[in-house]
Amino acid sequence: MLGKSNSASGISASGMQTENSSVSTVIADLKSLVKFVVLMLNVLPVLTGFLLALHFTNQQLADHLGTLVLVLVGSTLIMAGALILNNWYEVDLDKKMKRTAMRPTVTGNFSLKAVLNMGVIASVIGFAILLFTTVEAAIYALIGWFVYVVLYTFWSKRRYTLNTIIGSVSGAVTPLIGWGAVTSTFHIVPIMLFAILFIWQVPHTFSIAVRRFDDYKAAGIPMLPVVSGIEMTKRQSVIYIACLLPLPFFLISLGIQFVIFATVLNLAWLGIAIIGWIKEDHFTWANRVFKSSITYLTLLFLAMIVVALV
Template sequence: MSKDVKPSPQKAGKTATSNKQNTNSLLADLRALFKAAVLIANVLPVFSGFWLALYFTNASFSDHWRLFLLLMIGSTFVMAGALIINNWYDVDIDTVMDRTKNRPTVTGNISLKVVLTMGITFTILGFILLLFTTIEATIYAFIGWFVYVVLYTMWSKRKYTLNTVIGSVSGAVTPLIGWTAIESGFHLVPIVLFLILFIFQMPHTFAIAMKKYNEYKAAEVAMLPVVYGFEMTKRQMVIYIACLLPLPFFLSSLGTAFMIIATLLNIGWLAVGISGFFTKNDLKWAHVNFLYSVNYVTILFLMMVIVTLPVFH
């Protein structure tokens, strides 16, 4: 009778370590493929838009929790699909840029055919789920997807500095997706949220483009700092930041505390922007702007939810 042969403890340990490393590598590849940070940043405004629509229509979350799940999963899938397709299409320039050279499309850890299939599948599943919410929410999601995938990724990114303006539209529609799952988008609040996100993305993206100037230049991507230089970029950043100043006052219905905090955030960012005209280290200044912009949009949209919680009324 044959006996079972048990692996040695050393071999078993090596196998377990190898499996763990493979799992960690796969998760890292998926995070890069989905652009996890970007995806999360776009999901928050969808939630904020939905929450504010409930607040302004005096609707109950408990009555709409199924709609909420369909909205959040569907919109996340659509955005994930767009980001994955962006990775698939941009593999040639991602190979040149240091910040993207570890993406699985570049390393070959996930084949381009699989990546494209994933992008299309997530997109279709997302739209199917959103169709169970409202047509208007689905339309805004499609606008965001189409602008990002076709007008930004495939058309303008490599050719025109206006690529940032075009790409900003896709990120700015996210609160409208959330809002219109409950109420029509023809309302002051979601329109202002759209404007905040649209304008915010300009200096935010310019800061990234300045930080990664050499990489964008090597990849021949038509970012503003690459084509027109840092001074022009700084001026445009300050102009866009200044355009944010009046917007909190159109959201007076969210209360005085929100308007004060939002205004202070805007003034602080404007001060950072103006300081760029006197800095000796453009890259360090761009990094400060980038960090400020990330915290700015996170705090702003979390504040919109906090000030409308029942406990504050």
């Protein structure tokens, strides 16, 4: 009897382990499908734009919690839908690159039809939710979705090195979604947030292109380092980071402390890019610029949130 009991427990434990493993795999696949880190980096500016709009219109967050939930959920679904559609369309490219070889569209864990349906449904539901905030917020979300899915994914990525510039527009509109859910974006702050994100994405993406140079070359994607060389890419990255230097001074309304903090971040990122360009090999430089770009964006927008809430 004791032996049978142990055996049954063993089978049960094994079954539970299998089930837990399956759940973990599904979660991992979903995170890969929506490019979870990319998604979160895009949600942060939406939140920042919303809170800053409340700050500059002298409104209280407590009075707009419902709208905040709607704008965050709606924009997250729209961005997730766009990223899912990107994965659906690029499955042939993902098969050729090591960094994307385990995406569920490549492994077959999710069928392409299911992925397409998920992308469309997430996008539609997201737009429907955003329309309960303001039409302006929904329009900015539509612009971002259209640029990323149609102009970037479907049209330019496989054809032109300018795909990076085109794709940068989609990420740059995210704070406008949050701001536009509260009030008109005809204001210097959301315009500068757009400019910062637009410029930031170029060296950020260039660093990824250098890190994954072999992948992009194997897949035939015309990223700048593949077409024009890594030296050109590093030089262009430094130029774009330098273009961020004057922008904090247009945000003096956020306080002199913020301007100083943002300027220090700009100088630190520029220094990392320049010193690495001179002293480091290509891939070390790319890793440093990539990691510092994530730190830069996170700290900058968290600082804005602090200004908005204090």
